[in-house]
Amino acid sequence: xxxxxxxxxxxxxxxxxxxxxxxxxxxxxxxxxxxxxxxxxxxxxxxxxxxxxxxxxxxxxxxxxxxxxxxxxxxxxxxxxxxxxxxxxxxxxxxxxxxxxxxxxxxxxxxxxxxxxxxxxxxxxxxxxxxxxxxxxxxxxxxxxxxxxxxxxxxxxxxxxxxxxxxxxxxxxxxxxxxxxxxxxxxxxxxxxxxxxxxxxxxxxxxxxxxxx
Numbered sequence: 001x002x003x004x005x006x007x008x009x010x011x012x013x014x015x016x017x018x019x020x021x022x023x024x025x026x027x028x029x030x031x032x033x034x035x036x037x038x039x040x041x042x043x044x045x046x047x048x049x050x051x052x053x054x055x056x057x058x059x060x061x062x063x064x065x066x067x068x069x070x071x072x073x074x075x076x077x078x079x080x081x082x083x084x085x086x087x088x089x090x091x092x093x094x095x096x097x098x099x100x101x102x103x104x105x106x107x108x109x110x111x112x113x114x115x116x117x118x119x120x121x122x123x124x125x126x127x128x129x130x131x132x133x134x135x136x137x138x139x140x141x142x143x144x145x146x147x148x149x150x151x152x153x154x155x156x157x158x159x160x161x162x163x164x165x166x167x168x169x170x171x172x173x174x175x176x177x178x179x180x181x182x183x184x185x186x187x188x189x190x191x192x193x194x195x196x197x198x199x200x201x202x203x204x205x206x207x208x209x210x211x212x213x
Contacts, residue, residue, distance in 0.1 A: 007052060008177045013061050017040035020066060027152050030145035033131075039074045040084050044111070045165055048091025048104070049178055055088035056081075071125055075130050082122050087115035087154055092162075104165070107160040112151070119150045 016039035026032040031191045044070030063080040067070075094107035122148050134201055172178040 004177050004179075005050060008049070008172060009058060011177075012042045013047045013065075015167050016040075016058065016099050016115070017063050017069075019067050021069065024210075028145050030141055030147045031149050034146070034149050036153050036156070038157060038160065040087055040154075041164065043084055043093055043110075044088045044157065044161045045168060047088045047171075048095050048165055049169070051090040052092040056085055057090050059084040059088065075126055079122060079126060079130075083115055083119055083150070086118040087111040087157070089115045091158075103160075104162070108162060112154040112158050115154045116147065118152045120147060182204050 014176055019042070020039040022036045023038045024035045026034065027036050028034070043055050043058045043062065046058045059081045062084075063077045066080065090113065091104075091107035091111035094110055095104050098106065120142055124135070124138060124142060127133065127138045130164065167177065
């Protein structure tokens with residue numbers, strides 16, 4: 001990364017962690033152990049600026065930092081990254097391919113859908129392990145609890161991103177931290193990230209459905 005990119009990504013990561021520590025609350029009472037936080041907004045914006053690989057890097061940095069501050073284990077890091085990347089990487093991938101308002105809208109909508117579906121599958125697999133619950137108990141809260149939580153959370157983050165991206169980009173451009181020609185970058189790495197996440201999620205779904213895991 002060049003100096004300007006490192007500075008911008010570092011600043012966005014710092015902002016993501018600040019809002020993560022300040023804003024955190026449950027959305028759906030049935031799954032009060034799941035809490036909303038707005039850090040994905042900054043990670044999506046980072047992906048909109050530099051591409052889906054940047055969203056992946058930012059997600060990893062923020063997940064590790066959150067682990068150090070709030071505690072947890074490797075499952076927390078994995079679930080954090082799956083939730084964030086399935087949204088941010090998908091949205092950034094589509095936006096970098098179609099660099100206009102319609103592309104951003106489609107990217108955000110697809111990100112909401114992908115993260116909602118993928119978190120249903122990942123919670124079905126991981127939550128029984130994490131909390132020591134029978135899988136049948138998790139199945140009982142998937143549709144009335146986990147589904148609306150992730151749908152509401154992702155939609156809130158998409159709406160805020162839609163309003164915040166342009167003003168923030170204007171500020172970054174005025175400070176010469178971001179060049180106006182960044183949309184010319186290649187996005188072939190995005191294929192690998194998005195396809196890989198979908199593939200892994202599909203494999204987990206098949207294994208879980210077959211009762212293997």
